[in-house]
Every structure is written in structure tokens, then in C-alpha cells.
Amino acid sequence: MTFDDNRQFIEALEKSGDLVRIKKTVDWDLEVGAIVRRVSEMQKPAPFFENIKDYPEGYRIFGEPLGTYRRLAVALGLPPATPYREIRAEYERRLAKPLKPLVVKDAPCKENVVLGNDVDLFQFPAPMIHEGDGGRYLGTWHAIICNDPDRDWTNWGMYRLMVADRRHVTGLCEPYTHQYDIFKRLHASKNQNMPVAIAIGMDPICSIMSASRSFGRKSEVDLAGAVRQKPVELVKCETNDLLVPAHAEIVLEGEMVLGAGRLEGPFGEYTGYRSDPRDMRTVYRIKAITYRNNPILTMSCMGIPVTSDTVVRSMDYEILMKRVLKMNGIPFTDVHVPLESATMMAVVGVKPAYKGIANQVGYAFAAAQMGLYKIIVVEDDVDVFNMSEVLHALSSKCHPVRGIRVYDEAIDPSPLNPFLSQEERKWHMGAKVIFDCTWPLDWEGKVPGRVSFQEMYPQEIKERVMQNWINYGFEGE
Amino acid sequence: MKKEYDTFVLRNEELPDGQECQIAIRDLTPGKRKYESFSVKAFISSSAEQLPEGDRLWIRTDLGRLEKAPWKIKIIERLEAQ
Numbered sequence: 165m166t167f168d169d170n171r172q173f174i175e176a177l178e179k180s181g182d183l184v185r186i187k188k189t190v191d192w193d194l195e196v197g198a199i200v201r202r203v204s205e206m207q208k209p210a211p212f213f214e215n216i217k218d219y220p221e222g223y224r225i226f227g228e229p230l231g232t233y234r235r236l237a238v239a240l241g242l243p244p245a246t247p248y249r250e251i252r253a254e255y256e257r258r259l260a261k262p263l264k265p266l267v268v269k270d271a272p273c274k275e276n277v278v279l280g281n282d283v284d285l286f287q288f289p290a291p292m293i294h295e296g297d298g299g300r301y302l303g304t305w306h307a308i309i310c311n312d313p314d315r316d317w318t319n320w321g322m323y324r325l326m327v328a329d330r331r332h333v334t335g336l337c338e339p340y341t342h343q344y345d346i347f348k349r350l351h352a353s354k355n356q357n358m359p360v361a362i363a364i365g366m367d368p369i370c371s372i373m374s375a376s377r378s379f380g381r382k383s384e385v386d387l388a389g390a391v392r393q394k395p396v397e398l399v400k401c402e403t404n405d406l407l408v409p410a411h412a413e414i415v416l417e418g419e420m421v422l423g424a425g426r427l428e429g430p431f432g433e434y435t436g437y438r439s440d441p442r443d444m445r446t447v448y449r450i451k452a453i454t455y456r457n458n459p460i461l462t463m464s465c466m467g468i469p470v471t472s473d474t475v476v477r478s479m480d481y482e483i484l485m486k487r488v489l490k491m492n493g494i495p496f497t498d499v500h501v502p503l504e505s506a507t508m509m510a511v512v513g514v515k516p517a518y519k520g521i522a523n524q525v526g527y528a529f530a531a532a533q534m535g536l537y538k539i540i541v542v543e544d545d546v547d548v549f550n551m552s553e554v555l556h557a558l559s560s561k562c563h564p565v566r567g568i569r570v571y572d573e574a575i576d577p578s579p580l581n582p583f584l585s586q587e588e589r590k591w592h593m594g595a596k597v598i599f600d601c602t603w604p605l606d607w608e609g610k611v612p613g614r615v616s617f618q619e620m621y622p623q624e625i626k627e628r629v630m631q632n633w634i635n636y637g638f639e640g641e
Numbered sequence: 642m643k644k645e646y647d648t649f650v651l652r653n654e655e656l657p658d659g660q661e662c663q664i665a666i667r668d669l670t671p672g673k674r675k676y677e678s679f680s681v682k683a684f685i686s687s688s689a690e691q692l693p694e695g696d697r698l699w700i701r702t703d704l705g706r707l708e709k710a711p712w713k714i715k716i717i718e719r720l721e722a723q
Binding site (some may be wrong): 295 | 649651652665667673674675676677679701704705
């Protein structure tokens with residue numbers, strides 16, 4: 165099943181019991197945010213708000229579209245109860261065959277066109293998401309689109325966007341991002357503003373691609389086609405040459421303004437904290453808005469896990485980490501980025517084929533520009549997805565001195581980390597740490613034996629116990 | 642009817658108490674345009690007595706925490722955005 169737009173996805177989620185339609189009028193000023201936050205923390209179905217205070221009938225908000233593995237499965241056309249490892253395997257399999265987009269002339273996103281001085285960003289019910297945020301966020305689950313013709317590359321990125329006034333949005337665009345790279349190389353160097361388009365309310369796969377970081381300089385739209393198993397339809401903007409998803413609910417057309425800055429933030433972020441102070445940030449001047457009738461604004465309420473971002477980005481990081489391990493020739497079993505870690509910690513399962521393997525993992529990740537800071541390296545007798553096993557290995561096998569390796573002054577791509585000092589945020593410097601939960605290979609013959617039912621008893625005894633389990637008076641499994 | 646605004650005090654900055662200044666504020670008037678931000682030339686004071694005719698100005702830290710006591714603001718001129 166391929167969803168041509170977010171509306172079809174909403175219907176599918178409703179059918180599978182993964183969406184709640186909220187008809188009661190809700191306030192965009194904190195009430196929507198509070199509901200979505202509670203939904204995220206309780207892992208409840210996605211809220212679909214049909215009546216928003218101060219806004220006309222038909223203007224709607226879809227909260228946390230991909231905030232559970234069930235919703236991720238539905239987005240991929242899989243049964244909602246598909247186990248996560250199968251979801252990821254299917255996603256990885258599809259990524260292998262990129263599909264170029266189709267350019268169309270007519271598009272749902274052109275049902276309404278607003279140009280020039282008529283542009284008013286307060287037309288849409290951008291929510292005030294958390295108390296104390298710097299403003300109303302129109303972009304928390306969206307794509308900022310810009311072009312790099314030199315490399316035949318169109319970048320889609322998800323960088324938060326706050327409404328500054330009726331014609332300007334402002335947000336984070338950090339130096340390590342693809343968007344900043346394109347801006348600096350192709351536009352700032354020529355003293356030019358950069359044309360951008362901001363697509364809100366795309367189909368779920370396009371949103372996944374926009375949120376993902378792991379694909380290097382590849383056009384996300386080709387990969388969206390791959391995962392959708394159907395090309396994405398694109399349509400040309402009204403005021404520039406960029407192509408945007410034809411099915412998007414709302415498209416803002418404009419430019420990233422050279423040398424301009426507006427105050428943005430603070431904002432409660434994916435780390436679960438509001439840690440970056442209000443500061444001067446990138447300005448986007450909006451020159452046109454196109455939108456569908458009865459537009460649906462998508463939003464994520466960042467905060468403590470689990471949000472759409474943690475679901476998508478943990479999968480994305482796992483795929484990227486596996487690539488890094490393969491590239492470095494490190495024998496591994498699997499990688500898991502637990503949702504509870506807010507994508508800042510990973511568990512790497514290795515086959516301890518040689519001495520120092522955890523250190524090799526450490527060097528590979530210290531050099532990678534990923535927002536993963538704590539890596540737990542376990543042996544292949546631990547299931548990386550079983551956090552009970554992982555915590556036991558961390559507690560029992562990691563030496564408090566020799567088992568912990570710190571990589572100080574590693575590149576830190578995100579200024580949002582709560583544990584960073586202000587100075588570290590400024591210079592994008594941080595630290596990474598490896599917890600080595602593998603036995604030293606030179607302990608051969610002296611490795612402590614794990615005391616478990618499976619490992620400490622002869623097969624004959626285990627079978628006898630299993631056969632008589634109910635006879636002993638226990639309930640069956 | 643008095644209006645309400647708020648402002649964020651940025652890192653390493655202090656609000657000029659009892660002085661005319663340029664300041665970025667948000668309009669807290671309920672409705673569709675609430676939280677619109679803009680810069681103004683204004684006179685601000687932590688003392689209600691010093692600016693009895695002023696509007697209310699709430700103060701937030703750079704991380705968004707609301708200070709307990711509001712200030713007063715008298716807007717002289719709204720400045721154009723970039």
C-alpha cells in the first residue's frame with residue numbers, strides 16, 4: 165500500500181486503531197501541545213485535531229504522525245503489529261532501489277495560492293507547543309527543500325521553524341547541515357539569498373526521508389520513491405524553480421536571507437530538554453504560500469521519548485551505524501538505538517574476533533558526524549534489542565576504568581545536547597564514550613561463565629525441568 | 642485596555658531599567674496573532690510607579706523561564722523587520 169498523501173495515511177491509521185479524531189475545539193496555544201506530549205509519553209494513538217480555536221472550520225492539526233512502531237509499520241504498508249526488526253529490514257531492502265520523481269503540472273497543493281504582500285503565516289494554526297518556547301512552531305514535521313545543481317542534488321531537511329511575523333520564519337541551520345553547506349557554497353559565496361521551499365503535511369514516507377540524516381548527498385525524494393515503491397509526484401513552485409511534493413498540505417516558498425538574523429528559540433527539543441537559549445538564527449522570508457483546501461498541519465511535540473523523530477531517527481542511525489561498521493570491516497551482529505535514549509546512545513553487538521574491537525568501534529564513531537554519544541559494545545551472546553541483557557552486560561562486564569574509553573573533543577553536530585557546556589555548543593565540540601562489555605581475549609580459559617538456566621545446566625536436566633514445569637505447580641509459559 | 646507583551650533576556654545581557662531602549666518583544670494579545678515578535682523603541686521599567694501608563698511586560702530568561710514580577714513598557718515606535 166502506497167499512500168499518495170497524508171490524508172490516506174490518516175484514514176489507514178484510523179482503520180488500524182492508531183488515530184483518534186478529536187472533534188472538541190482545542191486551543192493551539194499550549195492545549196494541543198499538552199495533548200500531543202501526553203500521547204507521546206503514553207504511546208497512545210495519534211491525535212487528529214479537527215477544530216482549532218481562532219481558526220476556520222477545516223483547518224486541522226495532525227499530531228505525532230509516526231510516534232510509534234505501529235504507525236511506522238502502517239506508513240510502510242505493513243501490518244501494524246509487525247515486529248520492529250522486520251519493519252527495519254523491509255525499509256532497508258526498499259532503500260536499495262531509488263526511484264526518480266515525476267513532475268506534474270496540476271497538484272492538490274495548488275488549490276489555494278497566496279502571493280507577495282498577502283502572505284500571512286498566522287493564517288495557519290501553528291501551535292505554541294511548550295510553555296516558555298520562543299514562539300509558535302510551524303515546522304516540526306516538514307521538509308525544507310533547497311537545490312544543489314552542481315551536484316544534481318535536491319536536499320530535503322527537517323530543521324525546526326518558528327513563526328517570527330506574518331512573512332518570516334526563523335530556525336536553526338547549523339554549519340554541519342546539508343542545507344548550510346549548499347547555502348554557503350552556492351549562495352553566500354555569491355552574496356545571494358538562497359531559494360527554499362518548505363513542505364508541510366507530506367505523505368509519511370516523504371516525512372521520514374526529510375527527518376533522516378544518513379543518506380549523504382543523495383536526493384531524499386529518490387529514496388522516498390524507493391521506500392514508497394512509487395515515484396513521488398512533484399510540482400514547480402510559483403515563485404522559484406524548486407520542485408515540491410504535489411500532495412503536500414501546505415507549501416511556503418521563499419528565501420533563506422543572507423546576513424539576516426532573528427531571535428529564535430528556546431524550544432523543548434528531542435533530547436527531552438530545552439537546553440539551547442534564545443539566539444539570533446537563520447531567517448526565511450516567505451514570498452508565497454500554496455495550500456490544499458482544509459489544510460492539515462503536521463506537528464511533533466518534541467520532548468522526552470517517544471516522538472516521531474525518535475522512532476524515525478533511531479532506525480536511521482541504526483542503518484547508518486551498520487554502514488559505518490561494514491565500511492570499517494568490523495564484525496558485528498546488530499545495532500540498536502533504544503527509543504528511550506532519544507537517539508543519543510547505541511548498543512553495538514560485535515563478534516569479538518580480535519583484541520581491541522570495542523576501541524575500533526569507538527574510533528569509527530568518534531569520527532562520524534552523528535548525534536550518538538554513548539556506545540555500549542556487547543558480545544554476540546547479548547541480544548542488542550534486549551535491554552535487560554544489555555544492562556546486565558554493562559553492569560557486570562564493563563570494567564569501571566579499563567572498559568570505558570572517552571573520546572574528548574569529538575565533533576558534536578548538535579548544539580542541543582543538555583550535557584554540553586555553552587562553550588562546547590558554540591564550537592560544536594563534545595565528547596563520546598565507549599562502554600566495552602566484551603571479555604578481554606587474553607583471558608582465554610579464565611572467562612567467567614554466565615550463570616543462567618540456558619548456560620549452567622546439562623541439556624538433559626533442562627529438558628526434564630521444562631517437561632515437568634506445570635507438574636511442579638508453575639503456570640505454563 | 643492595557644496590553645501585555647513579553648521579552649527574553651539574552652545571555653550576558655541585562656534589561657536597561659528605567660531607560661529608553663530597542664527591545665524585541667512578543668505581543669501576547671489573545672487571538673490568531675498572539676506571539677508575533679517584533680522590535681520596538683520603548684521605555685521600560687521594573688517599577689510600576691515609574692511608568693504607570695505603561696503596558697505590562699513579562700520577562701523570560703533565555704531558556705524560557707518566566708520571572709515572577711512583570712515590568713512596564715511604553716512603546717515609542719515599532720521598528721521594521723529585516
